[in-house]
Amino acid sequence: MPPLSNVQQRDIDSVFHPYTPLHKLSETGTLVIDHGKGVFIYDTQGNEYIEGMSGLWCAGLGFGDEELIDAATEQLRALPYYHLFAARGTEPAIELAEKLKELAPVPISKVFYTSSGSEANDTQVKLAWYYNNALGRPEKKKIISRQKAYHGVTIMAASLTGLGPNHKGFDLPVDGVLHAECPHFYRNGLEGETEEEFTARMANSLRALIEREGPETIAAMIAEPVMGAGGVIVPPKGYFPAIKPILDEHDIMLIDDEVINGFCRTGNWWGAETHDMVPTTMSVAKQLTSAYAPLGAVMVPDDIYQAFVDYTSRLGTFGHGFTYGGHPLGCALGVKAIEIYQKRDILSHVRALAPLFERRLTGLTEHPLVGEARFSGLVGGLELVADKATKRAFDPSHGVGAKVSSLIEKRGAILRPLGDTIAMCPPMIIKEDELNALFDRLEGALDEAEGWVEKEGLRG
CATH class of the missing domain: 3.90.1150.10 (Aspartate Aminotransferase, domain 1)
Structure with a gap:
């Protein structure tokens, strides 16, 4: 290996790198x-x-991209930061929420902002718990994810993630997270099994998991339309149409993790549209701003939001939020990114x-x-x-x-x-x-x- 450059050595001396074999850095450099x-x-x-x-x-x-750079500069000059706590608002946060509601593949009432996809999926779990408490169902709290899923790295999001390296050494996953089988036909299909038969087996396996755990204990299932970090695993034919009736039968919400899939990536605005998924709620991030600033969001339908309204009338307030959730810079960039996706017909x-x-x-x-x-x-x-x-x-x-x-x-x-x-x-x-x-x-x-x-x- 050639000697490390000055900037590489400074990097290794000062930066704690994520998803990196730390023991090899001094040899490989960055x-x-x-x-x-x-x-x-x-x-x-x-x-x-x-x-x-x-x-x-x-x-x-x-x-x-000069349009995104200009939008960021304009917003920084006008209002570099404000929050949404205690009934505050900003025009970029309002406009972006309106655009997301218009684009959503299912009816959406409200948009809750986070700083990342991990925070969005973490929030999804808290909202599912809050919702079931609001309805007087305190035992309905477990979350189904899938083996090889990736939903983030906060304690709960990493628990939802079905990848061993995200759990080893971190005392994860936490209790209350279930992992259904990975719907990867190439790897998990049986000899002589058709793709349609594999899909039916995956659906039956999910039903068995729900019945074994007790549907009265399960709040939601979270799924990426295409599983990204688990290996770009595309669902088999008919997978989401096969599992949705099972979830509906047992009153289990379907959380759509669009963090990688959303905003035209799969050939539609949403991965859910590409793969026939009908979600209850949605998580978005990443291409929401084309990564020009950190931003994530959770999108919820009106019946769930109204349950939150009723519950907070009893509790006094809704006690969840992030300092940078709805940051005006990120929201302005989200507005501009969506505008670009549309006018350039991405x-x-x-x-x-x-x-x-x-x-x-x-x-x-x-x-x-x-x-x-x-x-x-x-x-x-x-x-x-x-x-x-x-x-x-x-x-x-x-x-x-x-x-x-x-x-x-x-x-x-x-x-x-x-x-x-x-x-x-x-x-x-x-x-x-x-x-x-x-x-x-x-x-x-x-x-x-x-x-x-x-x-x-x-x-x-």
């Missing part, structure tokens, strides 16, 4: 990003990369590029390292396997996904390894030639990784 423009980012050494993950699934309009652009994205991604299933390609709109994943015929995975200790990611980086592109799944989520403004360049670099990295796998004898 990639310090200096600036970005369009779909490209540039490190402090001047190297250019196609940012194939939109940062963390969030910079849908890319980097350096939705049509995503739909126009989706066939190329699908063709290039599925074409990689011919590669000896690739077991499955998964996609929805402009989000996708490649699952790497040791044996294509049997779907046998590599030993996780080999770090094959991480190796492919590092090889892609050397070719001038950023993608994210989720174990041995390579995730792709490019800015939605990406052009056809840029998307082809991204795939060309990925193909080159896969070819080099195949040579490495063979040389090291990693197939076992």
Whole structure:
């Protein structure tokens, strides 16, 4: 390894990095990003990369968008901060809430602001508890999530997350969180089972979980339309239409986590529309502002909000909120981002590029390292396997996904390894030639990784 640069050493000396093998930092160093423009980012050494993950699934309009920069500057000059506590309001918070209500795929009455997707999903649980207390059902509090789900990193959101690294060492998950089976047909389908039969089995398994736990103890189920950090897992045919009647039968709310899926990413405004999901409430963040400022939100229907109104008349106030929830900068950027999505017709652009994205991604299933390609709109994943015929995975200790990611980086592109799944989520403004360049670099990295796998004898 070359010696660390001054800025890398300063970084390691002072910054506590999330989602990072901390014990390796002094050897590997860090990639310090200096600036970005369009779909490209540039490190402090001047190297250019196609940012194939939109940062963390969030910079849908890319980097350096002048309209967003102008909107932020204008808002900072007018009102750099205010809060929504104690019946205060700001025009950006009002306007953004109005826009979200108009865009929502189901009737929404009110928008509650947070600073992030984790806070939004954490709030969803508190609201579900509060709602059932309001209705005199104090025992109806458990939350169903799913194995391989990702819903954030606060104590409750990380408990909802169905990924081992988010639990190990943190004494998680907390009590009251249930994890249903992961609806991943490629990995969890039985031999000879059709996708429709798999969906029916997943629905029956959910019903059995509810009946085993007692529906009178379960408040809600939370689900991403497409499961992001768990491996870009696209639901099997008919999955949400199959589970919704079961939830309705047992009076269990369905919380739609749109934090990654929302705002045109899957080829519709909402992942729920793409995958036939009819939610009770919704969580949004990330592309809400195209990541130009932190902001999240929870969207609730009128019957639930009215239950809150009635309950607070007994309690005296609604005792929940965040200092930066509804921050005027974030809300102004949310308003502008939605305006840009609409006037530039980003939705049509995503739909126009989706066939190329699908063709290039599925074409990689011919590669000896690739077991499955998964996609929805402009989000996708490649699952790497040791044996294509049997779907046998590599030993996780080999770090094959991480190796492919590092090889892609050397070719001038950023993608994210989720174990041995390579995730792709490019800015939605990406052009056809840029998307082809991204795939060309990925193909080159896969070819080099195949040579490495063979040389090291990693197939076992």
